[in-house]
Amino acid sequence: xxxxxxxxxxxxxxxxxxxxxxxxxxxxxxxxxxxxxxxxxxxxxxxxxxxxxxxxxxxxxxxxxxxxxxxxxxxxxxxxxxxxxxxxxxxxxxxxxxxxxxxxxxxxxxxxxxxxxxxxxxxxxxxxxxxxxxxxxxxxxxxxxxxxxxxxxxxxxxxxxxxxxxxxxxxxxxxxxxxxxxxxxxxxxxxxxxxxxxxxxxxxxxxxxxxxxxxxxxxxxxxxxxxxxxxxxxxxxxxxxxxxxxxxxxxxxxxxxxxxxxxxxxxxxxxxxxxxxxxxxxxxxxxxxxxxxxxxxxxxxxxxxxxxxxxxxxxxxxxxxxxxxxxxxxxxxxxxxxxxxxxxxxxxxxxxxxxxxxxxxxxxxxxxxxxxxxxxxxxxxxxxxxxxxxxxxxxxxxxxxxxxxxxxxxxxxxxxxxxxxxxxxxxxxxxxxxxxxxxxxxxxxxxxxxxxxxxxxxxxxxxxxxxxxxxxxxxxxxxxxxxxxxxxxxxxxxxxxxxxxxxxxxxxxxxxxxxxxxxxxxxxxxxxxxxxxxxxxxxxxxxxxxxxxxxx
Numbered sequence: 328x329x330x331x332x333x334x335x336x337x338x339x340x341x342x343x344x345x346x347x348x349x350x351x352x353x354x355x356x357x358x359x360x361x362x363x364x365x366x367x368x369x370x371x372x373x374x375x376x377x378x379x380x381x382x383x384x385x386x387x388x389x390x391x392x393x394x395x396x397x398x399x400x401x402x403x404x405x406x407x408x409x410x411x412x413x414x415x416x417x418x419x420x421x422x423x424x425x426x427x428x429x430x431x432x433x434x435x436x437x438x439x440x441x442x443x444x445x446x447x448x449x450x451x452x453x454x455x456x457x458x459x460x461x462x463x464x465x466x467x468x469x470x471x472x473x474x475x476x477x478x479x480x481x482x483x484x485x486x487x488x489x490x491x492x493x494x495x496x497x498x499x500x501x502x503x504x505x506x507x508x509x510x511x512x513x514x515x516x517x518x519x520x521x522x523x524x525x526x527x528x529x530x531x532x533x534x535x536x537x538x539x540x541x542x543x544x545x546x547x548x549x550x551x552x553x554x555x556x557x558x559x560x561x562x563x564x565x566x567x568x569x570x571x572x573x574x575x576x577x578x579x580x581x582x583x584x585x586x587x588x589x590x591x592x593x594x595x596x597x598x599x600x601x602x603x604x605x606x607x608x609x610x611x612x613x614x615x616x617x618x619x620x621x622x623x624x625x626x627x628x629x630x631x632x633x634x635x636x637x638x639x640x641x642x643x644x645x646x647x648x649x650x651x652x653x654x655x656x657x658x659x660x661x662x663x664x665x666x667x668x669x670x671x672x673x674x675x676x677x678x679x680x681x682x683x684x685x686x687x688x689x690x691x692x693x694x695x696x697x698x699x700x701x702x703x704x705x706x707x708x709x710x711x712x713x714x715x716x717x718x719x720x721x722x723x724x725x726x727x728x729x730x731x732x733x734x735x736x737x738x739x740x741x742x743x744x745x746x747x748x749x750x751x752x753x754x755x756x757x758x759x760x761x762x763x764x765x766x767x768x769x770x771x772x773x774x775x776x777x778x779x780x781x782x783x784x785x786x787x788x789x790x791x792x793x794x795x796x797x798x799x800x801x802x803x804x805x806x807x808x809x810x811x812x813x814x815x816x817x818x819x820x821x822x823x824x825x826x827x828x829x830x831x832x833x834x835x836x837x838x839x840x841x842x843x844x845x846x847x848x849x850x851x852x853x854x855x856x857x858x859x860x861x862x863x864x865x866x867x868x869x870x871x872x873x874x875x876x877x878x879x
Contacts, residue, residue, distance in 0.1 A: 359663030368483030383475030505559030586635025
């Protein structure tokens, strides 16, 4: 399954940070984010057809087309296509454009989710009809969104939306037999659906559930679910609830400013909060994004801003400032295609060089998958936007926010400034809440919070202040070569009476040495914040395994 990278990409024109935001949408599309609509300032597309994307309709891979395709066997949400040529492992993430099939449901543009041979692939089409009457004479093209040409949208306002990884909340009426192991593969009898278990919560029959990342097939509300490692079993007592994730990027009439909306909501009972449900509203137009205001297009109650303002075109800069000059930018999108034994990840981030300020400085934003979450959390993600104010204005979901530098120590080490937007989501009628006041901590709080004295109330403040001498680089003890460690970044939210452990960033770590644009772990991570004598550095992954990033 593909992770998608864009390394050392130049901006289209001076100060044009929209280059990065646009290229990010191409990478997201290829990694598995599912396009649902777009606009180009003149018209809007509500078909959800990837080939109708008004920010780039996907470009054919040279020479990859033919007239002898056959749609054969359905496998879960997919169908196997034969009669092709030139297919390789690199085809996964690209799209197969199909026409001339006898069954209308087979015609369209579908993502390639597995390469079987040079002549056969598996595509994701939940409505596919096997054994098409026109088999062996169906027209096909292989398209790649990464090849899309830069669109002529610099001076117009336009928007683009996509759906990311789903999370399932599966109600249960009785305790499990055995103990599920977080991260294990679970399989349901009869449906043969599989998924990754993220949590098990049992209290009473009315508020107990599993949290599962779906992998293959569709879970039902009846049949037994078994753990592949633990052999634990449990029986659902109601239809699983699908919590969908959606984002919208909305650019202004210039190349420096825009807005980002995000929502995680119950696909059924909270459907009115889905950004994709607003694309047909009268208020959503070729220039006004879903949730951007107008008739039937109010900002959803469950959404929040990664940048800009909910319900209006009060855009902010994509990457904090408007004077980036001519930098290079780096993009990574982790695989978002779920399949057998593979969960969708969905992490994405952009790092934009800032050469008009100081050497190595960079900034950007990201959407990050979290590990080690609480058992009942149905939204294991945080939007990393950071804020440029000690008193963030994004204390409410509909208020505005700004992006700050990845390389700015102040925002990452602050316990009060909150640069991480996200939800406490359990799917109950009360108790769920959006928060802008997440705080970070590490095993060595004196170091991670940038002070010689643990702050009052810090959860790990009882650890001795002598741990982690600033004058020496930390080393891993349980290895003969004592290599330099990557330090997990814990994210928590707390009030006077409650605490939520959002978890650890899957693809972000603190490190005790290095400078911006260094590479770590054989280029699986890149450093975006340099370490100092009193502060840890920051690295991000995944990365492509070979490319040295540069600022400009």
